[in-house]
Amino acid sequence: MIRTQKFKNVTFNCLYAIIGAVMLLPIYYLLVTTFKTPAEATARPLGLPTTWNFGNYIEAFTAMNYPRAFTNNLLITGIAVIILILISSMAAYVIARSNRLIFKWMFSIFMVGLIIPFQIAIIPLYKIIAGLHLMNTLPGVILIDVFCINLPLSIFLFRGFINTVPIELEEAAAIDGYGTFRTFLSIIFPLLKPIVSTVAILDALAIWNDFLTPLLFLQDPRKAVLLQEVYKNVGPFSTDWTSFFPMLVLSTLPLVIFFLIMQKSIIDGVVAGAVKG
């Protein structure tokens, strides 16, 4: 019995190793190619590089204006996530705690955005953003990332979580003379830590990797985000793909590092987002 169990474990581990290797193959290929010359990459696509040549990365780093593009990404993602957490936790608190019809109505309207993609609004949105003089500005992109792409899910997740927070705490706070907003800020919000991290992670992934919004609303080259820098270089570098691949690596590296460090919270966040949904 013990022997068959052991045999089973070995079989499973071999199976896992094979599946894992196949899944990882495209990423392995991407990484090893970045260190090669085009000739070597064509001759031995899957072999390890004979010499580890970092020159491709230096070239890519310069061609992408990496520090500038990275800063733009960071600003957009950071500010948008902070705004999202503040406004959606407040809105969700109201929806969870009030029986007023008007707030239930507002909630139904928010939830339209869970199903309907904002892309149907994209042409008028272009006019509105232009009308607000926010075209080609970071605030313009932030507004779209916040309100068009991530707000409904964030409110939905906060509401689900707040519904599980016992209301007695607030009643006690009211007896102590706390106002509504102060109750929210100093009693409720600190309790929302787990869902804040879920919302922050899901929103950050979506915003960092959003390409369509910057493509349409951020056409000033100085304000380009990482993906736009990659896109800009795909033409000029199309024949020189060993120089292009490092750009793919550099543009995703920040999120991959984030993932490697925060793995557990990210996966828990994805699961929490689904279970509450």
Added chain:
Amino acid sequence: MNTKRRDRVFLLMILPAFIGFLLLFIVPSLMSFGYSLTNWSVYKPNFNFVGLDNYASLFADTKNIAAIKHSITYALVITVLQNGFAILFAVLLNRKGIMANMVKSIFFLPAVLSILVVGFLFQYIMTSADYGLLNNIIQFFGGTPVNWLGNGKIALFSVLATQVWQWTGWSMVIYIANLKSIDGSLYEAAEIDGAGKLQTFRKVTLPLLYPAASFNILMSLIGGLKVFDVVFAMTKGGPGYATETIMTTLIREGFNSGRTAYASAFAVVFFVIVFALTQIITFFLNKWEERIV
């Protein structure tokens, strides 16, 4: 407690989200409906009402019909494949041990990459040029190379395959969490009743995966209908119009060609398709739920 005062504070707390959402989501969505009934374009800034003309010319163009078909096919096929693989690997990987955990992380990793980057990477992997990795591997095993992205009959499915690779892990971790919540005694009972592995999976596991499945199915369906980035990176809609989708057409007409009203009509059609398909799928999901309970 003074409820009137409380309601006023409540209103102030919900308004930042609501006003922004109204102004940047609801209003422009409604404006799309309005624009779709005009002949507005960058060449006709003074537009007038033309009724359903845009819809008539939209449906008269076979390229548009093809784009709509591509998006729907893409959405349905990716929903089936992504969830099928995700359930398969969730069951396989739902074990303890370092190896199982490592492979789970490997499966999830592609989901943190941007779709655009994955598209560019696979464009090189799938190319029919000499250095195309996929064809090199196929030839190594004695197969004949395939023109993955140049053959209009399969290009859409080549693009789709990259997205299955990228997103299966995301759905899988949700299925695994669901599997963990299933009461182990149910499996013991099934074993005592003499049910085989496959039978247990069909009669016990699958019905209890309903919560994860309903979420994952709707997410991949809606995500599939919106497909844009990966097509943009890999094929630009080609070869010919073989991989044009609703979103690539909408962006081209609305932004590159400046046919604002025409593209708005496309947006409305898009809305109707998303709404109708999600309603149909939700109907079947509810049927499934009733059968379990």
